[in-house]
Amino acid sequence: MKWRKQPLDSEVRARLALRPKERIIVWVDDGAGRLIVASESARHLQRVPPDYARVGWDQIEHASYEAGVLSVTLTPDLDSATLRVPVGEGRELPVVVRDRVTASIVVDRFGPLDGEAGVRSVGRRAHDGMITWRTDVDSRLSSRPGTLEAAEQLLAEARAEVGDSRAP
Numbered sequence: 001m002k003w004r005k006q007p008l009d010s011e012v013r014a015r016l017a018l019r020p021k022e023r024i025i026v027w028v029d030d031g032a033g034r035l036i037v038a039s040e041s042a043r044h045l046q047r048v049p050p051d052y053a054r055v056g057w058d059q060i061e062h063a064s065y066e067a068g069v070l071s072v073t074l075t076p077d078l079d080s081a082t083l084r085v086p087v088g089e090g091r092e093l094p095v096v097v098r099d100r101v102t103a104s105i106v107v108d109r110f111g112p113l114d115g116e117a118g119v120r121s122v123g124r125r126a127h128d129g130m131i132t133w134r135t136d137v138d139s140r141l142s143s144r145p146g147t148l149e150a151a152e153q154l155l156a157e158a159r160a161e162v163g164d165s166r167a168p
Contacts, residue, residue: 008037015052016044019127028093030086036070038096041127043072045085057100058124058132065094072097075124075134106131106162111154117141119151121158131164 008016008027016037018024027037037044037052043060044052055074062073070087074080087093104124112118117138123131135155141147 008035012037015050017052017054022127025096026092028087031088032086036085036087036093038093038100040100043097043100045083056104056126058104058126060097060101060104063094063097063101065091065098070094070097076136077134107158109154109158109161111150113138113141113147113150114144119147119154121151121155123158123162123164131162133159133164 008024012035013024016039018039019041022042023040025038025040027035029035034046034049035044035052036046042054042056044054046052055072059075059078060072061075064071065087068086068088070085070093071082072085073082104126106123106125108120108122110118110120117140119138119141120136122134122136124134125131133155135151137147137151
């Protein structure tokens with residue numbers, strides 16, 4: 001597993017579909033000849049060479065690193081399982097992923113409705129500056145009267161906190 005500090009090959013860069021002026025932060029070979037590239041606004045994974053899959057930092061729900069494997073769970077709207085990618089012992093890529101995913105969170109608010117069960121509203125900023133909102137209702141409360149109204153109220157409060165007045 002080799003961490004790459006030198007610039008990416010121009011052919012690889014062309015396959016990444018980078019946005020204008022998008023800077024690559026770090027990249028690594030997974031040991032099987034596939035590359036994982038972290039840029040300012042996305043993680044690019046070469047799942048089936050030579051093609052890359054681009055996933056914005058705001059589309060990653062959770063990321064963890066253990067025993068040389070980076071696990072990335074995408075947001076529920078992408079309807080994907082957790083991706084597990086071997087990245088070796090180097091810690092640079094997992095740190096970049098954690099920092100970028102965390103930085104995309106604008107607001108994360110939980111409203112308890114019944115003990116520890118409740119509603120969570122999350123606003124994530126995409127590379128274009130737009131905020132994507134998601135509300136998750138605890139499954140134990142989904143059919144409870146008033147839950148939808150409470151979820152809408154929590155979302156409205158979260159949006160007001162960041163000055164996002166667009167209609168949901």
